[in-house]
Amino acid sequence: MGSAKKSTATARKARIEEMRRAEQSRERRNRILTIAASAVVVAGLVAGTVVLVQSQSDDSTAADGKGKGHFVTGSDGVRTWKGTLGRNHVAKTVSYPMEPPVGGDHNQVWMNCNGDVYAKALNNMNAVHSLEHGAVWVTYTSKAKKADVDALAAKVKKTPYTLMSPDDRQKDPIMLSAWGHQRTVTGASDPNVDKFFAKFVQGAQTPEPGAACTNGLSQ
Numbered sequence: 001m002g003s004a005k006k007s008t009a010t011a012r013k014a015r016i017e018e019m020r021r022a023e024q025s026r027e028r029r030n031r032i033l034t035i036a037a038s039a040v041v042v043a044g045l046v047a048g049t050v051v052l053v054q055s056q057s058d059d060s061t062a063a064d065g066k067g068k069g070h071f072v073t074g075s076d077g078v079r080t081w082k083g084t085l086g087r088n089h090v091a092k093t094v095s096y097p098m099e100p101p102v103g104g105d106h107n108q109v110w111m112n113c114n115g116d117v118y119a120k121a122l123n124n125m126n127a128v129h130s131l132e133h134g135a136v137w138v139t140y141t142s143k144a145k146k147a148d149v150d151a152l153a154a155k156v157k158k159t160p161y162t163l164m165s166p167d168d169r170q171k172d173p174i175m176l177s178a179w180g181h182q183r184t185v186t187g188a189s190d191p192n193v194d195k196f197f198a199k200f201v202q203g204a205q206t207p208e209p210g211a212a213c214t215n216g217l218s219q
Contacts, residue, residue: 069097071182077192078183085180087132087207094125099169100139101128103179111163113137113213117153118165126217130163131179133213134206136197139167140174148174151188161201161213179205 069083085103094105101124110129111122127137136159138152152174156164167175172184176193178200185192202209 071098076195078181078196081180081182090125094128096124096128098182099171100124100137100167100175100177100182101131102177102182103131104128106132110213110216112216112218113163114160115157116163116218117156118163118219120165120219121167122163122165122219123217127163127165130213130216131177132207133161133211134179134202134209135161135163135213136201137177138162138164138174139170139177140164141166141168141170141172144173145187148187148189152193155188155193155197159197159201162197163213176200178203179207181205 069081069085071079072082073079081098081102086105087103088105089108090105091107094101096104106128107123107125108129109126110133111118111126113130113133113135131137138156140149140152153164156162174185174187176183176185176196178196181200183192183196185196
């Protein structure tokens with residue numbers, strides 16, 4: 001009798017030990033699988049980061065080129081850029097072949113262009129992104145008459161997909177720019193202002209028609 005009880009207890013202890021060893025084995029296997037999965041994820045993140053950095057670096061290098069092309073002036077006075085305009089998103093400063101720029105590689109964040117009037121000069125890389133979305137950009141120098149600046153600001157404020165800012169680096173007092181197109185106007189009453197707006201605000205030249213002009217940067 002005592003021998004039977006002892007045998008049963010020994011068998012139970014053996015089963016418990018076996019179950020414990022099985023559980024420990026499962027835990028080790030799960031730890032190995034978890035570590036392996038984590039290593040795969042980390043490797044993927046590292047590889048993705050390397051690719052992203054290389055991509056940004058390549059794009060940025062391309063953006064530094066002066067841009068091959070030139071303006072051709074039409075009978076309507078609008079200058080059209082004949083050449084390649086990059087559309088890469090880059091992190092570093094881009095050197096454009098014209099001022100204001102009418103396209104090219106640019107920052108990934110656009111300037112708000114929902115009739116926004118800015119009191120200070122803009123970062124060209126952000127404004128170019130707005131042009132990509134189909135905006136018309138009105139720029140002026142300190143030589144522009146205040147009455148013209150005020151009248152143009154009023155027009156911009158009521159026109160979605162437009163923006164306005166000072167730019168003392170441009171050659172003429174008042175200029176209008178769209179993606180790949182640009183012209184000089186004599187003032188706010190110049191009929192070419194309305195013509196340019198009618199043709200290029202969300203015009204056929206727009207690389208990304210309907211893209212947002214809000215939720216970007218604002219001064």
